[in-house]
Amino acid sequence: MPKPWATLGVDLHLEPSGPGLRRSLTDALREAVRSARLAPGTRLPSSRSLAVDLGIARNTVAEAYAELVAEGWLTARQGSGTRVTDRTVIPPTGTATPRPETPRPAYDLIPGTPDLAAFPRTEWLKAARRAFLTAPNQALGYGDPRGRPELRTALAGYLARARGVRADPECVVVCAGFVHGLQLLARVLRARGVQTVAVESYGLPPHWRQLTAAGLTMAPLPFDELGTHPGRLSDQGAVLLTPAHQFPMGVPLHRDRRATVVDWARRTGGLVLEDDYDGEFRYDRQPVGALQGLDPDHVVYLGTASKSLAPALRLAWMVLPAALVKEVTEAKGGSDTCGVLDQLTLAEFLTSGAYDRHVRAARLRYRRRRDALVDALSTQAPHLRITGIAAGLHAVLRLPPGTERSVTQAATWQGLALHGLASYRHGSTTTEPLDALVVGYGTPPDHAWAGALEALCRVLP
Amino acid sequence: MPKPWATLGVDLHLEPSGPGLRRSLTDALREAVRSARLAPGTRLPSSRSLAVDLGIARNTVAEAYAELVAEGWLTARQGSGTRVTDRTVIPPTGTATPRPETPRPAYDLIPGTPDLAAFPRTEWLKAARRAFLTAPNQALGYGDPRGRPELRTALAGYLARARGVRADPECVVVCAGFVHGLQLLARVLRARGVQTVAVESYGLPPHWRQLTAAGLTMAPLPFDELGTHPGRLSDQGAVLLTPAHQFPMGVPLHRDRRATVVDWARRTGGLVLEDDYDGEFRYDRQPVGALQGLDPDHVVYLGTASKSLAPALRLAWMVLPAALVKEVTEAKGGSDTCGVLDQLTLAEFLTSGAYDRHVRAARLRYRRRRDALVDALSTQAPHLRITGIAAGLHAVLRLPPGTERSVTQAATWQGLALHGLASYRHGSTTTEPLDALVVGYGTPPDHAWAGALEALCRVLP
Numbered sequence: 031m032p033k034p035w036a037t038l039g040v041d042l043h044l045e046p047s048g049p050g051l052r053r054s055l056t057d058a059l060r061e062a063v064r065s066a067r068l069a070p071g072t073r074l075p076s077s078r079s080l081a082v083d084l085g086i087a088r089n090t091v092a093e094a095y096a097e098l099v100a101e102g103w104l105t106a107r108q109g110s111g112t113r114v115t116d117r118t119v120i121p122p123t124g125t126a127t128p129r130p131e132t133p134r135p136a137y138d139l140i141p142g143t144p145d146l147a148a149f150p151r152t153e154w155l156k157a158a159r160r161a162f163l164t165a166p167n168q169a170l171g172y173g174d175p176r177g178r179p180e181l182r183t184a185l186a187g188y189l190a191r192a193r194g195v196r197a198d199p200e201c202v203v204v205c206a207g208f209v210h211g212l213q214l215l216a217r218v219l220r221a222r223g224v225q226t227v228a229v230e231s232y233g234l235p236p237h238w239r240q241l242t243a244a245g246l247t248m249a250p251l252p253f254d255e256l257g258t259h260p261g262r263l264s265d266q267g268a269v270l271l272t273p274a275h276q277f278p279m280g281v282p283l284h285r286d287r288r289a290t291v292v293d294w295a296r297r298t299g300g301l302v303l304e305d306d307y308d309g310e311f312r313y314d315r316q317p318v319g320a321l322q323g324l325d326p327d328h329v330v331y332l333g334t335a336s337k338s339l340a341p342a343l344r345l346a347w348m349v350l351p352a353a354l355v356k357e358v359t360e361a362k363g364g365s366d367t368c369g370v371l372d373q374l375t376l377a378e379f380l381t382s383g384a385y386d387r388h389v390r391a392a393r394l395r396y397r398r399r400r401d402a403l404v405d406a407l408s409t410q411a412p413h414l415r416i417t418g419i420a421a422g423l424h425a426v427l428r429l430p431p432g433t434e435r436s437v438t439q440a441a442t443w444q445g446l447a448l449h450g451l452a453s454y455r456h457g458s459t460t461t462e463p464l465d466a467l468v469v470g471y472g473t474p475p476d477h478a479w480a481g482a483l484e485a486l487c488r489v490l491p
Numbered sequence: 492m493p494k495p496w497a498t499l500g501v502d503l504h505l506e507p508s509g510p511g512l513r514r515s516l517t518d519a520l521r522e523a524v525r526s527a528r529l530a531p532g533t534r535l536p537s538s539r540s541l542a543v544d545l546g547i548a549r550n551t552v553a554e555a556y557a558e559l560v561a562e563g564w565l566t567a568r569q570g571s572g573t574r575v576t577d578r579t580v581i582p583p584t585g586t587a588t589p590r591p592e593t594p595r596p597a598y599d600l601i602p603g604t605p606d607l608a609a610f611p612r613t614e615w616l617k618a619a620r621r622a623f624l625t626a627p628n629q630a631l632g633y634g635d636p637r638g639r640p641e642l643r644t645a646l647a648g649y650l651a652r653a654r655g656v657r658a659d660p661e662c663v664v665v666c667a668g669f670v671h672g673l674q675l676l677a678r679v680l681r682a683r684g685v686q687t688v689a690v691e692s693y694g695l696p697p698h699w700r701q702l703t704a705a706g707l708t709m710a711p712l713p714f715d716e717l718g719t720h721p722g723r724l725s726d727q728g729a730v731l732l733t734p735a736h737q738f739p740m741g742v743p744l745h746r747d748r749r750a751t752v753v754d755w756a757r758r759t760g761g762l763v764l765e766d767d768y769d770g771e772f773r774y775d776r777q778p779v780g781a782l783q784g785l786d787p788d789h790v791v792y793l794g795t796a797s798k799s800l801a802p803a804l805r806l807a808w809m810v811l812p813a814a815l816v817k818e819v820t821e822a823k824g825g826s827d828t829c830g831v832l833d834q835l836t837l838a839e840f841l842t843s844g845a846y847d848r849h850v851r852a853a854r855l856r857y858r859r860r861r862d863a864l865v866d867a868l869s870t871q872a873p874h875l876r877i878t879g880i881a882a883g884l885h886a887v888l889r890l891p892p893g894t895e896r897s898v899t900q901a902a903t904w905q906g907l908a909l910h911g912l913a914s915y916r917h918g919s920t921t922t923e924p925l926d927a928l929v930v931g932y933g934t935p936p937d938h939a940w941a942g943a944l945e946a947l948c949r950v951l952p
Contacts, residue, residue, distance in 0.1 A: 170801040340631040342831035370803035
């Protein structure tokens with residue numbers, strides 16, 4: 031042993047003996063079926079004759095057959111022996127290469143994604159291990175639709191400290207990304223009878239689509255040099271805002287206007303949906319605290335790990351007015367929607383200080399990039415004005431009127447993924463269009479950053 | 492050093508020197524603020540005087556202050572120095588104990604949850620490590636709304652082999668549990684103009700609620716000794732079924748009726764939603780292959796890791812007719828909804844054989860419990876008939892007419908969580924009610940199983 035399998039016509043490598051033998055036989059047979067060396071429908075030798083041929087105990091063979099029958103690789107039928115299951119003509123299994131993802135451009139300055147190469151994989155796995163091995167068994171069952179209590183508690187503490195959010199863990203609801211949270215809120219608003227939601231003149235079309243999908247119409251607020259103008263808020267049931275760092279324009283909502291928004295909400299019973307997508311990243315100014323801190327009963331705070339860690343975690347959070355918690359968790363389908371392992375890991379990350387360390391390092395990296403961007407533009411395109419640079423992972427670069435489209439087109443030709451401001455302008459806004467680029471300087475990995483910056487300078491007018 | 496901080500009035504333990512010093516100082520200061528030993532609003536000494544007091548470089552102190560300002564613990568304002576941030580009066584951070592979850596009964600025989608103590612935590616973490624450290628950076632970004640290609644490919648192979656599903660990875664959509672999948676499908680059906688969905692007389696109320704929430708009405712099909720009777724299928728747009736193992740009755744859908752259902756779908760363009768919640772667990776019979784294998788264009792196959800691994804993973808999957816993929820992913824909000832780490836880990840689990848090994852061990856454990864249940868009942872309650880025992884994680888125990896309610900009530904008094912069949916009967920079914928218990932023998936951990944079984948026998952009539 032190993033010897034040829036005279037009765038089977040297939041050579042397999044087997045452990046010589048001991049407890050590994052049955053396992054080794056099972057694995058070898060499974061692999062022979064999987065790889066189609068044993069074709070569908072093939073009748074296997076009886077366990078007795080295969081055992082004789084292999085010089086092993088008959089029971090060992092019978093047990094291996096039984097396992098493979100249970101798994102569906104083999105079929106045992108009274109009177110016709112054991113055969114390779116007919117339906118084993120199957121699509122490629124795990125050994126097949128997954129098909130390549132969408133080809134990427136050489137350089138990518140689309141905003142909205144952090145530097146994925148900087149994700150702290152090892153730290154994350156360490157935290158996962160600590161968190162998972164100490165979690166109670168009950169944590170593995172169907173959970174609270176709001177999310178794990180460990181994470182809700184850790185988030186409440188962190189958001190209070192870092193963002194000035196007034197958060198009770200009981201009112202924190204974990205969700206699978208900002209869009210998921212917005213989807214839930216939109217459905218709840220619609221079910222409450224809300225018909226119109228005010229939005230900013232500039233924002234993200236996928237967010238607007240969620241509102242439309244829930245049956246809501248949108249009323250864009252005007253935008254001027256002080257940011258979004260809330261003067262036209264009236265009988266809309268809610269307003270969706272990015273108060274700390276307007277996306278994509280990059281300005282904070284003016285202090286007076288913050289007050290106007292909150293007053294409106296109090297007066298009319300409207301709801302403010304505060305999208306705080308990159309509150310962790312600010313460079314030259316004091317942090318702008320969350321609007322929610324001004325009135326937790328009328329503001330829903332929404333934060334995400336997509337910019338500070340990675341979108342693939344699919345972890346975001348809402349801090350809700352207490353009165354909304356039940357409706358939102360029901361809209362979730364009544365059960366938790368995020369994997370518990372990631373939730374526990376993020377809780378551990380937050381409470382151990384690993385999150386702060388990671389954000390600190392990331393902030394430094396992005397600030398350096400921001401500085402390099404500003405430097406490069408000041409020498410190579412001194413006639414262009416750059417705004418929105420005090421915070422976040424993107425900047426807005428104003429272009430001469432009428433040039434935006436030709437610049438983004440030139441970028442595409444050069445293998446540089448680049449968005450113009452037009453992609454973020456609401457279709458129904460009356461705000462005058464501006465020609466500009468929205469430069470996501472957080473997106474490239476470090477090694478591609480210098481190249482991306484050069485490519486950008488090359489396409490500027 | 493460590494010496495008292497004369498200027499600060501707080502003793503901290505510091506690393507004597509070296510690169511650890513700044514970190515140690517930062518951590519100590521943060522902890523002093525967090526624990527409120529440094530109260531909100533407290534003005535800190537200048538970096539110069541604290542440095543002198545501590546006998547360390549001024550830069551070290553300045554850097555520590557800067558970090559804590561960046562994190563939001565401290566506030567630096569021109570002219571008024573550095574202070575402990577006012578809003579640091581916060582809810583308990585991670586050091587606080589999360590509030591206890593709902594108290595559990597002494598014994599739990601509610602069906603629907605596997606033995607959580609048997610989750611292969613160490614194996615899972617090992618697979619996570621292998622999968623995560625080798626994943627491309629791109630996997631950490633916003634992903635395909637269908638889920639990771641590695642997982643879709645692995646699932647397609649597994650489902651073909653183990654369940655007879657005809658699965659193209661392009662048509663597999665990963666979702667956050669069965670309920671999430673059903674929610675998406677219900678919305679898509681409603682948007683297509685479907686008004687009524689046929690359901691089984693027995694099933695899970697949370698599933699029915701998803702249909703209602705999407706604006707669909709339900710038409711229950713009758714149930715008899717051969718299982719659900721599809722004779723009344725007519726102009727409903729879809730039917731929700733558990734063909735391999737009716738939940739909770741435990742019978743497979745009769746062969747002739749399988750054909751009837753598929754014929755109906757072909758004839759009317761209706762859609763079959765096949766809930767294959769515990770297809771992995773069958774004991775005394777050949778596996779019942781998925782209905783989807785008969786007609787992949789009219790059947791949506793839905794499977795889940797909630798029974799085979801644990802509900803907390805929040806991982807389930809749909810195999811969709813190609814024509815439905817776009818609508819379902821749009822209903823998802825256009826982005827992936829499940830954490831990539833868990834998706835990659837499950838893919839690794841499936842392709843490495845760890846999943847098969849785990850399921851095999853679990854099947855053995857549950858079969859032993861099933862046998863113990865049948866044995867115990869045959870001696871202690873020989874007058875009661877037990878059905879649905881050939882597969883799954885639960886059995887149905889018929890009771891004398893009129894006794895169900897008093898038995899479940901007695902169980903509650905004895906600290907035994909136990910559901911009667913009435914909890915699973917559709918409100919509008921015309922099928923005659925039966926008195927029975929649905930005994931979830933998969934739920935208790937091993938050490939509690941014998942006790943749970945005794946408790947059950949005690950409350951039987």
